[in-house]
Amino acid sequence: xxxxxxxxxxxxxxxxxxxxxxxxxxxxxxxxxxxxxxxxxxxxxxxxxxxxxxxxxxxxxxxxxxxxxxxx
Amino acid sequence: xxxxxxxxxxxxxxxxxxxxxxxxxxxxxxxxxxxxxxxxxxxxxxxxxxxxxxxxxxxxxxxxxxxxxxxxxxxxxxxxxxxxxxxxxxxxxxxxxxxxxxxxxxxxxxxxxxxxxxxxxxxxxxxxxxxxxxxxxxxxxxxxxxxxxxxxxxxxxxxxxxxxxxxxxxxxxxxxxxxxxxxxxxxxxxxxxxxxxxxxxxxxxxxxxxxxxxxxxxxxxxxxxxxxxxxxxxxxxxxxxxxxxxxxxxxxxxxxxxxxxxxxxxxxxxxxxxxxxxxxxxxxxxxxxxxxxxxxxxxxxxxxxxxxxxxxxxxxxxxxxxxxxxxxxxxxxxxxxxxxxxxxxxxxxxxxxxxxxxxxxxxxxxxxxxxxxxxxxxxxxxxxxxxxxxxxxxxxxxxxxxxxxxxxxxxxxxxxxxxxxxxxxxxxxxxxxxxxxxxxxxxxxxxxxxxxxxxxxxxxxxxxxxxxxxxxxxxxxxxxxxxxxxxxxxxxxxxxxxxxxxxxxxxxxxxxxxxxxxxxxxxxxxxxxxxxxxxxxxxxxxxxxxxxxxxxxxxxxxxxxxxxxxxxxxxxxxxxxxxxxxxxxxxxxxxxxxxxxxxxxxxxxxxxxxxxxxxxxxxxxxxxxxxx
Numbered sequence: 001x002x003x004x005x006x007x008x009x010x011x012x013x014x015x016x017x018x019x020x021x022x023x024x025x026x027x028x029x030x031x032x033x034x035x036x037x038x039x040x041x042x043x044x045x046x047x048x049x050x051x052x053x054x055x056x057x058x059x060x061x062x063x064x065x066x067x068x069x070x071x072x
Numbered sequence: 073x074x075x076x077x078x079x080x081x082x083x084x085x086x087x088x089x090x091x092x093x094x095x096x097x098x099x100x101x102x103x104x105x106x107x108x109x110x111x112x113x114x115x116x117x118x119x120x121x122x123x124x125x126x127x128x129x130x131x132x133x134x135x136x137x138x139x140x141x142x143x144x145x146x147x148x149x150x151x152x153x154x155x156x157x158x159x160x161x162x163x164x165x166x167x168x169x170x171x172x173x174x175x176x177x178x179x180x181x182x183x184x185x186x187x188x189x190x191x192x193x194x195x196x197x198x199x200x201x202x203x204x205x206x207x208x209x210x211x212x213x214x215x216x217x218x219x220x221x222x223x224x225x226x227x228x229x230x231x232x233x234x235x236x237x238x239x240x241x242x243x244x245x246x247x248x249x250x251x252x253x254x255x256x257x258x259x260x261x262x263x264x265x266x267x268x269x270x271x272x273x274x275x276x277x278x279x280x281x282x283x284x285x286x287x288x289x290x291x292x293x294x295x296x297x298x299x300x301x302x303x304x305x306x307x308x309x310x311x312x313x314x315x316x317x318x319x320x321x322x323x324x325x326x327x328x329x330x331x332x333x334x335x336x337x338x339x340x341x342x343x344x345x346x347x348x349x350x351x352x353x354x355x356x357x358x359x360x361x362x363x364x365x366x367x368x369x370x371x372x373x374x375x376x377x378x379x380x381x382x383x384x385x386x387x388x389x390x391x392x393x394x395x396x397x398x399x400x401x402x403x404x405x406x407x408x409x410x411x412x413x414x415x416x417x418x419x420x421x422x423x424x425x426x427x428x429x430x431x432x433x434x435x436x437x438x439x440x441x442x443x444x445x446x447x448x449x450x451x452x453x454x455x456x457x458x459x460x461x462x463x464x465x466x467x468x469x470x471x472x473x474x475x476x477x478x479x480x481x482x483x484x485x486x487x488x489x490x491x492x493x494x495x496x497x498x499x500x501x502x503x504x505x506x507x508x509x510x511x512x513x514x515x516x517x518x519x520x521x522x523x524x525x526x527x528x529x530x531x532x533x534x535x536x537x538x539x540x541x542x543x544x545x546x547x548x549x550x551x552x553x554x555x556x557x558x559x560x561x562x563x564x565x566x567x568x569x570x571x572x573x574x575x576x577x578x579x580x581x582x583x584x585x586x587x588x589x590x591x592x593x594x595x596x597x598x599x600x601x602x603x604x605x606x607x608x609x610x611x612x613x614x615x616x617x618x619x620x621x622x623x624x625x626x627x628x629x630x631x632x633x634x635x636x637x638x639x640x641x642x643x644x645x646x647x648x649x650x651x652x653x654x655x656x657x658x659x660x661x662x663x664x665x666x667x668x669x670x671x672x673x674x675x676x677x678x679x680x681x682x683x684x685x686x687x688x689x690x691x692x693x694x695x696x697x698x699x700x
Contacts, residue, residue, distance in 0.1 A: 010178060012362050013136065016308065032298045036185065036370035041298055066127055 002043045003050055007033065007061075008069040018068055021060040027053035040070060076182065082175050089117035089168055093161060102158065110160035118145065118167040135315050137357045141170050144353040148673060151343055151350075166354055166677045173681035177363050180688045184367065184695060188374035192293055194246045194265035195286040199230040202274075212281035221275050223268045231277045232284040235260050238273035242266040247285065248628035249380030265289065288619055289627075292382055296373045299385025303648050307365045311358040318356035318663070322349040325667060344669065351666040354676040360655040364687035365648055371695035372644030380627040381637040388623040391606045392641035396586035398537050398634060399576055401600070402544035402551070404593030405610050405631060406528075406558065407519035411440050413448035414500055418513035424450065426513055430505050432458050433471040433478045441503065441517055445480075448515075464488070468503070479506040486511075500550055521554065524632045529559045531635035535642075538586070541579055543572050572600045580605065591634055593618070608634060644694045651687045658683045 015035035022031035265286035326349035330340035434442035468481015486493035500518035551565035590604035598621035601607030609622030611629030665671035
């Protein structure tokens, strides 16, 4: 299952960091951050609940880039 | 100039710090006082960078630009204290210009984001439905398929549908880039995103809002950035290597020369080499590249959308620029896909009689050729005259009309029936007619070539496409005729739908340098579209299958747009390469000058910020598709 989330981040390098961090979160199969459109596309593992996974994605992103935001 | 709260704050800090530096320049101060005075503007402008660097180090992320800026500026301050020169201006200036650069970058990015979203402002937020005689405004998402919506003049069509009453003209330019309005009447299909210009129309929706054309286009453009091009990947990989490499070089520059000098018995001149190393760090930021390349692609894709050329990703934009062979599926791309009877070569029976019999025999066929015969006949089909229709797929039909045995079809049908059918010198598809076993002549049917088809092929050749190829199911003579009148280089005729993929594969070069694009109308050619290096679907307004299967979608059915798409992609790629070469060139020169002590930190930061500003401005140029 794939879902799109709005994000806020200042620079493309930070966006790349967010992408790398989001990919490592458990339950996330793949994540792509589109800096220009300010969107994050998350592909979840089979049978996971996005509502349960997204808070940890947000936390992981905040850890690498404190100024960023993921709107869940 | 509109700024976000964050941008306003940064702008204020830049002004305050700049003023303080100027004022401090005229206040004579020495020693500790001078240090404290200069630390005020330094902290005003740089506190967030310092904090961020500290926080990132705590999280194990060392090599980022904040860290580099901190090391460079703190190092410069330490040198000023060590040498006792009290020259802190440099450190403050580096931080100041770095922030100006960041500010400008953020502003440019949000500006181009805004102009693209304005460009793509094709999805209305509301729809009008009639309830108990009065209009009610609702969210388009709440409108069920099959509802009747009302679109007043000046409003955008919110959901795809069919006009049930009213007539008007529609401005489709937001979708197709086509400036001439399209007139619509009852029964016409309308796509969401068009602007209703003159009269009120009622539309029965055929899709949900989220599945409508406007939403599909927006999703497509917004997701385009997720598919990265090879140039973008290159930059990402490059910057991952570049920054650490320059840092290591800086460390080497700070340590090795002084140690060598020591070993040679010379004065080590530590501060001199450390200063050069710090200059290196300032140059080590790959910002100009990291921001301008994705921005160029983003602007390029946005600019192309405005022209009715939707590109599904930066990778396809890049591929499009390398296309050297363009393969057209004839029907629906070079021709209108609408057949007309051009000539009737009749034998003994009069012309109208032959046409009438053929029209009756073909009455129940839905084939476009059959429809064209009916349209060419003046009379009206009377189904009572027809009996015993038998279809021969791929050949034709036989039927009894007015108790005469009528056979209508191609040469294969005629030879099956043992009737000798003569050939014809003319171009087009031949439909033979036989009545009671005797040959009564043939109809010459051809597809109408689009008015712009010839201009489109010429434009492709002019833009450096080496080969234009046409694939068609027609017989060779007819295909060759069309091809030579259009200036097509190569023809593959008499293809069955399944043969098209292998015909395309035969044309693809496979070296990855000269790419092959396939242009189709999205009907029945999805496998070919996806097999080609670049699949271009044409006339996609309302055709979901085409939007799904293709890499590049042309919103209207004008073949000239193919050449336009290629030109736009080349322009964007040129801008990308200009930026890559310019940014790397200037950085390289500055690194060299820095190593030899010719460039100081001022020059380094000017080069860094200047290159970034120029590269960003250049990138934004891609947005203006203009007259290319």
